[in-house]
Amino acid sequence: MxxxxxxxxxxxxxxxxxFNHERMTVLVRVETDAGIHGWGEAIAMWPEACRASVVLIEDGLAPLLMGRDPRETLACWQAMKDHTWWYGEGGIAALAISALDMAIWDIAAKDAGKPLVEYLGGAAHxxxxxxxxxxxxxxxIADSVREIAGHIEAGFQSTKLGLGKRGLSRAGRDPDYDVALVAALRSAIGPEAGIMVDAGNGTKWDLETAIRTVKRMEESGIAWIEEPFLPARVEDHAALKKAVSTPVAAGERExxxxxxxxxxATGAIDVFGIDPARVEGVTGFRRSAAAIEAAGKTVNAHAWSSAVLTAASLHLSLAAPSAILFELKPLPGPxxxxxxxxxxxxxxxxxxxPNRPGHGAEPIASAIEKYRVG
Known part of the structure; x- marks a missing residue:
């Protein structure tokens, strides 16, 4: 093949x-001469990053994969890494590699007649x-709590609150508001359901504000605080971890x-977010997860895009011993x-x-055409 x-x-x-804002992604379909195809995703998100990802895939990486056996997943991945040696330590190159690697693993698992999690060596969960x-x-706060509590009532066992996002809320822009939101939510959903707080890119805390805010949220029993600072602020992550009892999560931008x-090596993170549509695909996820788990830390898939990414992330999470939950977007979207x-x-x-060969996400042609812009 x-x-x-x-x-x-x-x-x-x-x-x-x-909040119904437009989002973007790049889906990639890889074909073989055996009639088996696979799907992958690069979560490039911005228009220019999507265009750049397509250029790297079509002009740089796809030609060197032609004629290769997709069942030789590591060899294909290494060939892409070798090709991008000058410009490929992250960025657009990692996005492009991610999409192709994910599709190649989908093909290999389909060829073996196994769900991806089994092809990866079997489920840990x-x-x-x-x-x-x-x-x-x-x-x-009342409106937000009503909506979130409805998701818990519908069966979700926990929720992750993204602060500083687009919409009508002051969440992420007023620490007192954030603390009151978490407290009101805990009161509404009771003690059993988990609450994670994702400070996110729109939340601009200094170290003192972060420590004070997280300590106040601890009274409501939050499970972790995620992305409290920009990734470059390593020392602040470490200082926050030392000052609070709540686990610190980060990594989705690696x-x-x-x-x-x-x-x-910094010891600053307890829960590591990994996005297989960003971290050089299934191969990159597995390599990163192995290092994280060897250090006794927790792996958590970042899967906030299309069903293709959800599929790959789910199989990888089920294969990862340290994964403890799986995130889903609660509102049905296209x-x-x-x-x-x-x-x-x-x-x-x-x-x-899903108990079907590959990662189990097979995009519908009419949906692709409906939302395709490039």
Whole structure:
């Protein structure tokens, strides 16, 4: 079996979980001469990054993969890494590698007739608890709590609150508001459901504000505080970890195993977010997760884009011993419920991988055409 073709699809859609703002991604379909194809994703997000990813895929990486056996996943991945040796320590190169590597693993698992998690060596978890990963964007605390509590009532076992997002909320821009929001939510959903707080890019805390705010949130029993600072502020991450009892999470903006190893050396993070559509694909995720788990830390898939990324992230999470939950966007959107015939969702609060060969996300041609912009 040999790789015989690569096609890129740039998609744009209104995302209900992001206050109906438009988001973008790049889906890649890899063909073989055996008639088996695979799908991958580069979560490039911005228009210029999507265009650049397509150029790297079509002009740089696809030609060197032609004629290769996709079942030789590591050799294909290494060939892409070798090709990008000058410009490829992260950035657009990592996005491009991610999409192709993900599709290649999909092909290899399909050829073996196995779900990806089995092809990876078997499941460490039969299922994972479902987490409603959302943006807080309602006008008032009462409105936000009502919406979030509804997701818990619908079966989600936990929720991750994205602060500083687009919408009507002051969340992420007023620490007192954030503390009151978490307290009100805890009161509404009771003591059992988990609450994670994702400070996010729109939240601009200095170290003192972060320490004070997280300590106040601890009274409501938050499970972790995520991305409290920009990644470059390593010392602040370490200082926050030392000052609070809440685990610190970060990593979704890292690019590869080397980046995670640098974070591990700081001792500043407890929960490591990994995005296989960003960290050089399934191969990059596995390598990064192995290093993280060897250090006794927790792996958490960042899977906030299309069903293709959700599929790969789910199989990788089920194969990762240290994964403790799986995040789903709680509001039905086109990239989850229109893109594929069998959307990924929870059943009684837990998420299972589909029992079909590959990662299990097969985009529908009409949906691709509906949302395609490049």
């Amino acid at each position: 040999r790789i015989s073709g690569v096609a890129c699809h740039v998609l744009k859609w209104p995302e209900p979980n992001d 039969e299922s994972l608890p479902a987490c409603a990963s959302l943006h807080v964007n309602q006008a008032t 690019w590869n195993e080397a980046g995670y190893r640098r974070w591990l 990239m989850q419920f229109e893109l594929v015939e069998e959307p990924f969702w929870h059943e009684n609060g837990v998420v299972h991988a």
